[in-house]
Amino acid sequence: MRIDLRAIASSLQDVKRILAQQEFDVMLLDLQLQSGQCLDVIDQVKQCMPLVEVVATSIDDDEALAMLAFEKGATGYLVKSSWFVSYGDAILEVVHGGAPVTASITRRLLPRLRNGAGARGARLDGRASQGEECLTLREQEVLQMVAKGHTSAEVATELGISVQTANAHLKNIYRKLQVRSRAQAVSKAIALGLLLQARGATGA
Known part of the structure; x- marks a missing residue:
C-alpha cells in the first residue's frame, strides 16, 4: 500500500x-x-x-x-x-x-x-447501555469487518457500497458507541458483547 x-x-x-x-x-x-x-x-x-x-x-x-x-x-x-x-x-x-x-x-x-x-462491568448480553443507541445490521457488518482490520475501501468492496457510505456507517457507529476511533469502537463493542465472534480477529 x-x-x-x-x-x-x-x-x-x-x-x-x-x-x-x-x-x-x-x-x-x-x-x-x-x-x-x-x-x-x-x-x-x-x-x-x-x-x-x-x-x-x-x-x-x-x-x-x-x-x-x-x-x-x-x-x-x-x-x-x-x-x-x-x-x-x-x-x-x-x-x-x-x-x-x-x-x-x-x-x-x-x-x-x-x-x-473491571470497574465498568462490561456487559456481554449484546444490549447497549443507557445513552447508547443500537447498531443497525449494516453497521454491525461494517464493525465486524473493521474489527478484522479491513480498511474503509475494503469494507465498501466487500459489502457492495461506496467508500463514502462505508465511512458514513463508521461515523454513525462512533456516535452511537460514543467513541472517537476504530480501536475504541472495536474495544467497546467487544465489551458490550456486540463482537464476540470477532475476539480472535482483533489481535489486540
Whole structure:
C-alpha cells in the first residue's frame, strides 16, 4: 500500500489551515509541536474529520500523557526515543485496523486498562447501555469487518457500497458507541458483547 504525504505542519496554526484545506486518513501528531496545547488538536481533528486516525508522538515515555491522548481519540502513541520499525509502518498498521503503541507504554498501561474494564462491568448480553443507541445490521457488518482490520475501501468492496457510505456507517457507529476511533469502537463493542465472534480477529 502506498503512503501519500498530503501536508506537513510546524505549528498549531498550520494544523488548523491543513484541516480546512486538506483531506487525509491518518495524522502523525507531535505533542511537542510549537505553541503547545497539542492534545486539543486531537479534539479539533475529531470534530472536523471524525474518521481520521491520529497517532501521537512524544519525547515523553509517560503513560499518563498517553492515556490523555487516547481519551481525546488518538489511535496510537509512539515515544520518539524508543525503537520501533518506522512511522510509515505505524501508519500502515493504523490503516489496517491496528493501534501502534510503544511497548514500554503498553506494558505500563495494561494494569490500568484491566482495572478500568473491571470497574465498568462490561456487559456481554449484546444490549447497549443507557445513552447508547443500537447498531443497525449494516453497521454491525461494517464493525465486524473493521474489527478484522479491513480498511474503509475494503469494507465498501466487500459489502457492495461506496467508500463514502462505508465511512458514513463508521461515523454513525462512533456516535452511537460514543467513541472517537476504530480501536475504541472495536474495544467497546467487544465489551458490550456486540463482537464476540470477532475476539480472535482483533489481535489486540
